[in-house]
Amino acid sequence: MDERLLLAMRDTLAHRGPDASGHVLKGNVGLGHRRLSIIDLSMGEQPMHNEDGSIWVIFNGEIYNFVELRRMLEGNGHVFSTKSDTEVLLHLYEEKGEQMLAELNGMFAFCIWDTKRKRLFLARDRAGKKPLFYSLVREAFVFGSEPKALLCCPWVGREVDPLSLSKYLTYEYIPAPNSIFRDIKKLPPGHYAVYDTETGGLMVHKYWDIPISDDAIALKSEQEYAEELVSRLRESVRIRLRSDVPVGIFLSGGIDSSAIVALASELNSSVKTFTIGFKEASFDESKYASAVARHFGTEHHHEVLDIKKSSSLLPEIAGVLDEPLGDASIIPTFLLSRFVAKEVKVALGGDGCDELFAGYPTFPALKLINYYNILPKEVRAVIHRLAAKLPVSHKNISFDFKVKQLLRGAGVSSEIMFFYWMGSFTDMEKRHLLAPKLLETVQNENTFEDALHYLKDSNLHKTLERILYLSFKCYLQDDILVKVDRASMANSLEVRAPFLDFQFVEFAAHLPTFYKLNRLTMKYLVKKAFSGMLPDSIRNRRKKGFGIPIAEWIHSDMRPLILEYLDEARIRREGFFNALYVKELIAEHLSFKKDNRKLLWTLLVFQMWKERWLER
Numbered sequence: 001m002d003e004r005l006l007l008a009m010r011d012t013l014a015h016r017g018p019d020a021s022g023h024v025l026k027g028n029v030g031l032g033h034r035r036l037s038i039i040d041l042s043m044g045e046q047p048m049h050n051e052d053g054s055i056w057v058i059f060n061g062e063i064y065n066f067v068e069l070r071r072m073l074e075g076n077g078h079v080f081s082t083k084s085d086t087e088v089l090l091h092l093y094e095e096k097g098e099q100m101l102a103e104l105n106g107m108f109a110f111c112i113w114d115t116k117r118k119r120l121f122l123a124r125d126r127a128g129k130k131p132l133f134y135s136l137v138r139e140a141f142v143f144g145s146e147p148k149a150l151l152c153c154p155w156v157g158r159e160v161d162p163l164s165l166s167k168y169l170t171y172e173y174i175p176a177p178n179s180i181f182r183d184i185k186k187l188p189p190g191h192y193a194v195y196d197t198e199t200g201g202l203m204v205h206k207y208w209d210i211p212i213s214d215d216a217i218a219l220k221s222e223q224e225y226a227e228e229l230v231s232r233l234r235e236s237v238r239i240r241l242r243s244d245v246p247v248g249i250f251l252s253g254g255i256d257s258s259a260i261v262a263l264a265s266e267l268n269s270s271v272k273t274f275t276i277g278f279k280e281a282s283f284d285e286s287k288y289a290s291a292v293a294r295h296f297g298t299e300h301h302h303e304v305l306d307i308k309k310s311s312s313l314l315p316e317i318a319g320v321l322d323e324p325l326g327d328a329s330i331i332p333t334f335l336l337s338r339f340v341a342k343e344v345k346v347a348l349g350g351d352g353c354d355e356l357f358a359g360y361p362t363f364p365a366l367k368l369i370n371y372y373n374i375l376p377k378e379v380r381a382v383i384h385r386l387a388a389k390l391p392v393s394h395k396n397i398s399f400d401f402k403v404k405q406l407l408r409g410a411g412v413s414s415e416i417m418f419f420y421w422m423g424s425f426t427d428m429e430k431r432h433l434l435a436p437k438l439l440e441t442v443q444n445e446n447t448f449e450d451a452l453h454y455l456k457d458s459n460l461h462k463t464l465e466r467i468l469y470l471s472f473k474c475y476l477q478d479d480i481l482v483k484v485d486r487a488s489m490a491n492s493l494e495v496r497a498p499f500l501d502f503q504f505v506e507f508a509a510h511l512p513t514f515y516k517l518n519r520l521t522m523k524y525l526v527k528k529a530f531s532g533m534l535p536d537s538i539r540n541r542r543k544k545g546f547g548i549p550i551a552e553w554i555h556s557d558m559r560p561l562i563l564e565y566l567d568e569a570r571i572r573r574e575g576f577f578n579a580l581y582v583k584e585l586i587a588e589h590l591s592f593k594k595d596n597r598k599l600l601w602t603l604l605v606f607q608m609w610k611e612r613w614l615e616r
Contacts, residue, residue: 061108128189172326253288256350352499
């Protein structure tokens with residue numbers, strides 16, 4: 001390993017750790033680290049080694065139970081020289097080796113270099129809060145928190161993996177273990193890898209999975225479960241408030257983040273909350289966030305997002321996303337993170353509740369579509385014709401958008417239906433979109449191979465349990481958590497998710513599903529649990545999500561970007577897509593014939609990503 005290359009790789013990640021940097025290079029092994037100082041500000045520098053220098057560690061994230069682990073390790077005779085959670089990893093590895101992962105409660109991606117055993121031990125947290133990419137090309141093993149670090153290596157190619165591109169167009173993200181680049185893989189959440197530095201062998205192992213089951217039965221009363229939910233979540237919030245720097249809370253005004261604020265206010269008399277609002281009324285939730293802040297007396301901060309500010313951010317976001325991500329809510333997440341980072345270095349968020357407790361409208365829609373599917377074929381044909389004639393509205397989750405999205409999933413399995421509803425292009429649409437050569441490469445491949453693989457391993461048979469499992473394994477892990485990680489770390493902000501404490505996740509997974517989706521009531525037990533703690537107007541309000549008015553913006557300030565990056569001549573020259581079909585998508589949207597917001601945004605993000613990361 002060349003030292004200049006090691007430092008170049010390390011410093012591409014300066015945004016993730018602006019406070020300090022370090023590296024170690026011995027023989028053919030080098031480790032580099034950038035630090036965001038949260039715990040033990042003065043003595044937590046990395047890479048960190050044990051007493052005799054035989055074990056080294058670099059670590060991204062937080063070990064929330066490091067206080068308890070340190071106490072146990074000291075009781076076993078280990079001597080600590082810092083107060084950091086990083087040093088706990090060193091001594092825990094000395095104590096338990098690979099079995100250490102069972103003891104960790106946190107969000108993490110780390111590498112331990114065991115010089116005596118001549119191996120690298122890499123691991124990623126159970127839910128995948130922290131990323132870990134790697135490449136094994138020409139007997140050279142390199143890894144990092146983002147692909148941009150690996151792309152510093154001249155032997156790591158930038159060639160697009162065609163099947164990964166096809167998956168991106170459908171999902172709006174690329175499921176692990178693959179990435180958009182042929183030469184780069186993701187270590188999946190809940191997995192660890194061992195690389196032998198002598199033989200060049202790499203082994204990847206799963207150490208945890210969400211333990212959802214088909215046959216969960218109620219062993220307690222509803223009230224007992226509700227009380228346990230609050231108790232477990234309170235403990236999760238408590239240990240995530242551990243920090244040597246100020247902590248804030250992302251507050252949307254929905255039940256997830258409001259529940260976090262309620263519990264944090266019990267534990268801390270001085271709580272800072274942060275909200276992004278929109279000028280477009282159908283997307284704005286700021287009044288609900290302000291109501292929650294007033295109810296709990298938090299120090300509340302509020303900023304309004306407008307199109308001009310958003311447009312100016314897009315090139316910067318394209319630089320952050322070294323893998324395309326078609327979730328448009330990365331814009332407000334990025335702006336919120338930048339806003340919050342002016343005040344604090346750590347924030348709590350409500351991510352994970354929707355996937356654990358059936359919080360998306362797609363879950364009750366799965367029930368409704370069953371009634372539609374039993375209608376006679378002729379009646380369904382009439383409904384399709386009537387839906388096509390509905391006037392197009394570009395407001396947030398408008399009636400015509402909901403009806404047309406619902407019908408997009410008709411006729412396919414419930415699992416694929418979920419991804420069609422949540423994502424962008426169907427397989428049929430991709431046959432029109434993809435250029436002939438690319439279509440020929442992927443047409444015999446299964447876009448949904450990752451989902452089917454997960455379902456096979458899960459051994460689940462009931463529809464709701466299967467969809468809950470997939471929403472966690474795919475949508476949460478490879479979209480939501482990626483979005484939050486990239487947006488926050490680009491602004492040197494750490495975001496912690498109390499709902500994703502693995503003990504809370506296991507509690508939620510073992511609940512009977514009627515405590516999650518009860519008839520058409522989403523997040524049923526969460527709403528029951530916080531009765532009396534949250535105002536009813538917050539607890540029972542409909543989910544809006546962190547959407548942004550992309551459909552309207554395409555008609556206004558974002559229109560020049562769409563026309564530039566999706567220009568017919570440019571698309572034809574680049575050879576990925578059918579230029580005439582893309583032109584048709586734009587024309588339909590601008591004339592209000594169809595709402596193609598998701599399709600156009602997904603294409604725009606890819607084009608901006610390609611310009612930044614391929615055309616160099």
